Amino acid sequence: MSAVGSAAQAPFDTRLAFLVELARRLHQYGTSAPRLEMAVAGAALQLGVVADVWSSPTAIIISFAEASRGEEGLAQVTQVVRLAPGDVNLARLCEADAIADRAIAGELGLREGFRLLRELGRPETRRAQAGVVGSYGLSAASVAALFLHSSWADLVVAGAIGLVIGLITVLSATRPRLAAASEAISALVATAGAILVSAFVVPLAIKSVVLAALIVLVPGMSLTTAVREISSQHLTSGMARMGGAIATLLKLTFGTVAASQLCAAFGISAGTYVLPPLPRWMDWPSLLVGALGFAILFRTARRDWAVVVCAVVVGYLATRWGGLLSTAIAGAPVGVFIGGFLLGAMANLYARYMHRPGAVVREPGIILLVPGSVGFRSVSYLFERDTTLGMDSLILLVTLLISLVAGLLFGDLLVSPRRSL
Template sequence: MTDATYSDRIAFVEELAWHLHAYGTTAERMEGAIGLVARRLQVECEPWSNPAGIILSFRDPARPARHTDVTRIVRPGLGDTHLRRLCAADRIAEDVICGRLDIAEGRAALHELERRPTGRENSLLVLGFLLASTAVAGLFRLPWLDIGVAAGTGLLIGLLLVASQSRPRLREGFEALSGLLAGSMAILASVLLGALNLNTVIIASLIVLVPGMTLTLAASELANRHLVSGTARFAGAVMTVVNLTIGTAIALAVAGFLGLEPQVRALRPQPEWVVWCALALGAYAFAVLFQARRRDYPLVMAAAVGGYLVSRYGGEWLGASAGVFLAALATTAAGNAYARMANRPGALVRLPGIIMLVPGSVALRGVVSMVQSQDLSVGQTAALAVFNTLMALVAGLVFGNLLISARRNL
C-alpha cells in the first residue's frame, strides 16, 4: 500500500465499488463498506449509492479539509445477487487491506471476476427457476397437476431469461413476456388438462421474478434514511409487479377473446410431508439462484430453512407478523455473527434467511386479482398484508443489526 500512488488507490476503490454494486449490495451497506476500505487505504471517500449507480468523491488526506480532488461516477447497471462473486470481492478487499495483495494485484483479481456466464451456469439458472416454481407450488399445498404446470412454466421462463441475455430488445420486455407466458400456460392447462388454482399457479410460476426482496430492501433503505435509493428501488419493484400483471392480463384477455374459459378451483390437498420436501427443494433452488459457491450450499440452505421455520412456528405462537419479525431478527443477527466469526459476508446467511418471508407473492396476487375484478377494494387486503409484512421485516433487520453489529457492512 505504501508503494501505491494516490491514483492507484482511487482506482481500486472504484473497481471494488463497481463489483459490490453489481452483486446486489444495498445502499447503506455499500456506502459503509466502501468508506471503510477507503480509510484503510488512506483515502478519504464520500460514496453516494443508488440502484442505478454510484458517485464517489475522493480527497487526499494531505490536502485541505473538504477539498475534493476526484469525483467518479460508476454505472454497473442494476445489480443482481451473486453470492459467489460477492464473497470473492470481499476476500480480495481483505487481502489488499491486510497487505497479502498489492493494489495492482487486487485490481487484476477483481477484473478476473468479470466474465460472461458459462453454459453450465446458465443451465443451473434454468434449473433454479424450475425448482423454485416447483417448491413454491408445493409450499402452497397445490394438487400435483398444479405443481407440474408451475414447474413447466418456471422452466420455460428460465429458458426465456437465458435467451434474453444476448438480446437487448427481448430483455426490455422480459417481465411482461414472462407474465404472458405464465398466464397462457395456466389457462391452456386448465382448459385442456383440468381445473387449476389459476392465480396461485401463475404466482408460483413467476415466483423468482416477483420483487419481494426488492420491496424489503427498499423499505430497509428508507428506514435507514437512504431516501433516494429506497424510493428508486421501491419504484422499480412496483414497475416489476405492473409488468408481470400486464403480461398476465393480456393472456386472460386473449383467452376471453378466443372463447377459452379456464377451469378454476380452490383445492390444497397435499399432506405435510410434501411441504417439508418442498421446503428442502426451495432452499436448494435459492442456493442455486443466489449463485453461491458449491461449498456454501449447506449454509445457504440452512439459513433459508431456518428463516422459514422461525417464521412459521413463531407465527403459530405469537401471530403472523410477529413470526416474520422474529425470523428477520434471527437471520440478521445470525448473519452478522457468522460474518464476524468466519470473516466472510453475512449476506450468505441474511439473504437466504429472509427470502421466503418477503411479501412479493402477496403483492402480485393482490394486483392480479384487482385487475381481474376491476375493483380497487379487492387489492386492499393484499396491500395491508404487504405493509404488515414489510414493517415486520424491516423491524427485524433493524433490531438484528442492533443486537449484533455487522462486520465491514457486507
C-alpha cells in the first residue's frame, strides 16, 4: 500500500478533522477564497474524500463524502466554521502547507498532522508582537521617504506615529471592543499627533505624514483580493471583502476628520512653511528598510526574508520603470500592470521549484502596488465635500485595481500555478 493510500485509509472522521483544521489555518493566515477552496478540495481528493468547499472572509462551509460513493453519493457530513477575517502570516502559512504535504504523503499520521495544525493557533510571543510594532514604524517611515518625498522631520514623525499605531493594533488583537474601533482610533491619534507636532515643534506636511503613518491600515490588499475574487467568480466572498475594505476606509477617514475638527475647535493649527524634501538618493535605503519592515509585518520566517526583500524591490522597480516607459497619463496603471505581471509569474515559479507557497513572493511583492492610499484620499475628498477630486480619485482607484489584478492573472497565464497557495 502506498503512503498516500495509507493516509486515505484512515478513519473517515480523522480525515475530516484534518481537512477542517487545514481549512481553518489557511483562512486564518490570509488565504483568498479561490486558493483556499482549491487547496482543501485537492487535499481531500488525495485522502479519498470529495469536498465541496465554500469560503468567505468570515466563514467556511465544507460538505464531505467518501470518494468511493461515486458522483451520485450525497454529502455525508457538512461542517460550518465561523471565523474572523484572516491576516497574512507567511511563516505559519508555510508551516501549514508543509504539514499538509507530509501528512498526505504518509510521512505524518493524520492525527499527528491535526495536532501540529492545531498548535499553529498558539498566541504570538511578546518578541513577535514587538517586531510587528516595529514593522509599522519602519513601513511608515519608508513610505514617507519613498513615495511622498517628505522632509526628515516628516519621516521621523511618521515613523514614530507608526509605532504608536502598531501598538494599538497589537493591543486590539486581544480586546474585541478596541478592535472594532481600532482603525478610527489610529487615524485620530495619527492626525492629532501630526497637527500637534506641526503646531508646537516643527512644521510638517500633515497629509503626507498621516497617510504614511496609516499606510499599513489602509486596506489596499483587501481591495485587491476582493477584485481578484470577483474576477474569479467568487462573488459572495469578493463583495463581502470589498464591503469590509470600504468600512475600514470610512473608519480611517472619520478618525482623520474628527481629529482635524477637534484641533480646530481648540484653536490648534499646523505650521504653514514647508521644509526641504529628502534627497533622491534616500529612495534606495528607504526601499530596503521598507522591504525589511514588510517582511516582519507579514510574519515571514527569517529564512524567507531575502525572498521577500527581492519581491518588494522587483515590484517597486517594475512599477517605476513601467511608468517611465509609458505616457504620463497612463503611467501609473501600466506600471502597476507590469509589476503585477512579473510578481504573479515569479510567485508561480517560486512555488513550482521551491515546493513552497507562492504567497511568500506574491503577497509582500504587491504591497507597494496596491492602491489603498488612493482609496483613502478618495473617501477623504468626499468627506470634505470635494466631489470632483473624490470621483477622480475613485476612478483612478478602480483603474489601478483592474491593472494590478489583470497583471496577476496574466502572470498566471505565463507561468501556470502548480500549487494552490
